[in-house]
Amino acid sequence: MLDVIERADQLVLNFVSQAADAAHGVLRADQRLDFARRLRARIEDERGGSQNAREVAKVLARFGDPAALVEQEARRLAGEGVATRRDTFPAAANPPGGAGSTRRFPSVVDDSAVNDSAVDDQDAPPGVRAYREVARERLGGRARGGREMPFAGLRRAAMSSANPMATGGRDARTILKEHPRDAAAMAILVVAALLVPFGLAPLAIFPVPVVVWALGAATVLLSEVWKVRDKLVGVGAPLLGYSVGGVLVGGLRVGTEAGAQAFVTQFFDVSGTMFMIGTGLGVVWLAYRLLDVT
Known part of the structure; x- marks a missing residue:
């Protein structure tokens, strides 16, 4: 309806x-x-x-x-x-x-x-x-x-x-005013990405950026503005960047070095950066769709 x-x-x-x-x-x-x-x-x-x-x-x-x-x-x-x-x-x-x-x-x-x-x-x-x-x-x-x-x-x-x-x-400003919760969700995702370089102590066993990302992801998923596909793109892009991007870039950086240890080291070196890139792309998509659907 x-x-x-x-x-x-x-x-x-x-x-x-x-x-x-x-x-x-x-x-x-x-x-x-x-x-x-x-x-x-x-x-x-x-x-x-x-x-x-x-x-x-x-x-x-x-x-x-x-x-x-x-x-x-x-x-x-x-x-x-x-x-x-x-x-x-x-x-x-x-x-x-x-x-x-x-x-x-x-x-x-x-x-x-x-x-x-x-x-x-x-x-x-x-x-x-x-x-x-x-x-x-x-x-x-x-x-x-x-x-x-x-x-x-x-x-x-x-x-x-x-x-x-x-x-x-x-305009964009009035749209954000009309959808404060959706704007806050995108802001939380951005904060999660910005926290990656600080190397904060984990909360229990969970890294702080992951906890913040989970909060932003939950807010996005509860939104009534975005379609399911848009939500999945917005919250899935950081995870995709962290996992797939980390594996691909880490594997390329290993080069001819042998051993799993070298790959794991390279993976963790680049996965944080790939998480930030994925978050940026996801937030850009959510922002575009928020402007488009409204």
């Missing part, structure tokens, strides 16, 4: 993100944020609290092309005599249909325009329609076929400083 809700919310977020991205170079920053805020509010109103992804998709389809909504907003502002970024930088590209086009685009605040079926690309040449489709897919962070492009979530988080509506007003 949680995945269904997240999928419906993600559809809305992607739609608003596309509209906000399309508004770059057309609207000023304050106009862009106000436009995205009103668009999100209007979508939520039309959505009526539905968490059904199919129903939400139908609602978004009635709004039409996000880029067309931006053009309608720019024309509305121009009609009110309000300067936009396009007016400030007249060299910007003309809107679809040309300056003199009478083609009507749905307004974010116009109830009757939501169902306007005139918003399409049927009057554009095939090459232009194909180019627009590719541009929309890239703006939405999706490759052809509907799959999200690699690191799309990271891109949205990085862009949020310039365009907060690209992540629904949330």
Whole structure:
């Protein structure tokens, strides 16, 4: 059920993100944020609290092309005599249909325009329609076929400083604030790696870094944000680095030396470093997935 809700919310977020991205170079920053805020509010109103992804998709389809909504907003502002970024930088590209086009685009605040079926690309040449489709897919962070492009979530988080509506007003800092336990879990894993070089006395028979890692691993496994696969990658990477990395690198360092003792010595010399590297990779993966899934 949680995945269904997240999928419906993600559809809305992607739609608003596309509209906000399309508004770059057309609207000023304050106009862009106000436009995205009103668009999100209007979508939520039309959505009526539905968490059904199919129903939400139908609602978004009635709004039409996000880029067309931006053009309608720019024309509305121009009609009110309000300067936009396009007016400030007249060299910007003309809107679809040309300056003199009478083609009507749905307004974010116009109830009757939501169902306007005139918003399409049927009057554009095939090459232009194909180019627009590719541009929309890239703006939405999706490759052809509907799959999200690699690191799309990271891109949205990085862009949020310039365009907060690209992540629904949330950036890396706000995401960490909303998930303090998950952020603490990653911090504990980092602390476990940083303790390795200090050679602290063990607690009972367990090395201190292992005890700290176990605490961080338990916190990660209890998280409700990451998927099981992500959790296993995050907590398993340090162990994999320690065991497999220690064996491989230790074996390479032994070289032509004979005897198990030499191998064991080399293993313990490098296994701590490999544990730190594995922890770093695991935490990076968890951080990326935390940004991506939220």
